[in-house]
Amino acid sequence: MRECHLNGALLIGTGASIVALLFIGFGIYVVLERRNLSKLKQKYFQQHGGWILLEKIKSNQGFGFTIFTKQQVEQGTSNFDSANILGHGGHGTVYRGTLRDQTVAIKKCKIVDESRKKEFGKEMLILSQINHKNIVKILGCCLEVEVPMLVYEFIPNGTxxxxxxxxxxxxxxxxxxxxxxxxxxxxxxxxxxxxxxxxxxxxxxxxxxxxxxxxxxxxxxxxxxxxxxxxxxxxxxxxxxxxxxxxxxxxxxxxxxxxxxxxxxxxxxxxxxxxxxxxxxxxxxxxxxxxxxxxxxxxxxxxxxxxxxxxxxxxxxxxxxxxxxxxxxxxxxxxxxxxxxxxxxxxxxx
CATH class of the missing domain: 1.10.510.10 (Transferase(Phosphotransferase) domain 1)
Incomplete structure (x- = not known):
């Protein structure tokens, strides 16, 4: 009888060890995935000229342009819920969203010309300084994704x-x-x-x-x-x-x-x-x-x-x-x- 109890305890102990190892392995996997995701975000950010934009924003307090994180954009559109779609175009889909308590239009682009990726940050600097009452204002962008997303002021009456x-x-x-x-x-x-x-x-x-x-x-x-x-x-x-x-x-x-x-x-x-x-x-x-x-x-x-x-x-x-x-x-x-x-x-x- 004692031997049965010992064998049972051994099995229970072995099972607990396996579960513990699985939890540890899963934890390591999650940490590595988060690290890889962070590296990928940084790669895209650098690739699209994010550091140029950051330096401009830091050096000019009156510069009305914001670099949003992927998480902010996803939360602002309820993970790009189809109910928030404002329209489709040849270059992407536009969603209604809320960022920093402001209603905005967020364009999720399909592709970006490879030759223009390095120039994207510079182009955003120029486009962001456009100030004309008959041109939709670009408020910011998200660069932590393969294809940058653009954030515009929201215009209520459609096209x-x-x-x-x-x-x-x-x-x-x-x-x-x-x-x-x-x-x-x-x-x-x-x-x-x-x-x-x-x-x-x-x-x-x-x-x-x-x-x-x-x-x-x-x-x-x-x-x-x-x-x-x-x-x-x-x-x-x-x-x-x-x-x-x-x-x-x-x-x-x-x-x-x-x-x-x-x-x-x-x-x-x-x-x-x-x-x-x-x-x-x-x-x-x-x-x-x-x-x-x-x-x-x-x-x-x-x-x-x-x-x-x-x-x-x-x-x-x-x-x-x-x-x-x-x-x-x-x-x-x-x-x-x-x-x-x-x-x-x-x-x-x-």
Whole structure:
């Protein structure tokens, strides 16, 4: 009997030792995983130019830019809960979140150009200093992830695209409101092209990247495809980015993003405001699928009014509508010399 008790105690002791070893092993595993995760965060942080940003923030107390941790962003979006999604884009998903008791928009990007990773911190420094009432303010970023996340001010009324193409039944967007949105968007682009230092080419101007505040004031957003103007004569060549229907044909051929590329895309936005039609209509006959091509065709035939939204077709406004149509036509010119004039026209209007 005593031998049975001893054997039982030995088994119990052995089992307890195994459990203890398992707990110790699990504890070591957790510590190592946390250490590896911390190293990975530090690697991404350094890779994206985090130290440059930190030094700038420390040296300038008035610098309104914050580097958020991955944990802060995850908590602020309830771990990127789908209920917080504000919209999807070609460069990522935008979530509504709360950081430091402030409602913000957090963009979780899909990819970042390998050649731009080291320059990301420097580019954030420049973008963060943009101060224009018609450009969405970048408040900060998170660099502890493979693809940096951007934090923007929250704009409550959604996108111009939704306002144009998903109007509530009975709602109406007046011509005056449309022209004000166009005017303020043009001012924002002119600021990026001529007043920012160095100049900034947006790279993805479209109605989905123009937000509207509570007063329907335009705010240009989403700098995921933006580049800084080259400082030498060698133009920065990149993979063509942007959105089908808005892309400048010259840009698609040369892979060289310029201010003229933004002006062309702005011309397409003008067409949306005039017509309320989609920029690409896959249900239409092949020759009529592109709104810009169709518009240029009817302009040549002097049948422009066929495309204009019925909501703004009023006799008193015809002259103004024709003037806007002519401006859109200038923006959409495709040859280099004509492109130069379209750039000048846009800046003059802004």
């Amino acid at each position: 111009l695209y939704d306002t144009i193409h998903y109007k509530m039944q009975g709602s109406r967007i007046s011509l005056a409101t449309r022209l004000r949105i166009a005017h303020k968007s043009a001012e924002a682009l002119a600021y990026l092209h001529t007043s920012a230092s160095p100049p900034i080419f947006h790279g993805d101007v479209k109605s989905a990247n123009i937000l509207l505040d509570q007063n329907y004031m335009a705010k240009v957003s989403d700098f995921g495809a933006s580049i800084l103007a080259p400082t030498d004569e060698v133009q920065f060549v990149t993979i063509v980015q942007g959105t089908c229907g808005y892309l400048d044909p010259e840009y698609m051929q040369s892979c060289q993003l310029t201010d003229k590329s933004d002006v062309y895309s702005f011309g397409v936005v003008l067409l949306e405001l005039l017509t309320s039609k989609p920029v690409i209509d896959f249900d239409a006959p092949k020759e009529e699928r592109s709104l810009s091509s169709r518009f240029l065709s009817v302009m040549e035939e002097n049948k422009m009014l066929e495309l204009v939204d019925d909501e703004i077709k009023h006799e008193d406004d015809m002259e103004l509508i024709r003037a806007v149509a002519e401006l859109a036509k200038e923006c959409l010119r495709m040859t280099y010399d004509e492109g130069s004039s379209r750039r000048a026209s846009s800046n003059h209007q802004a």
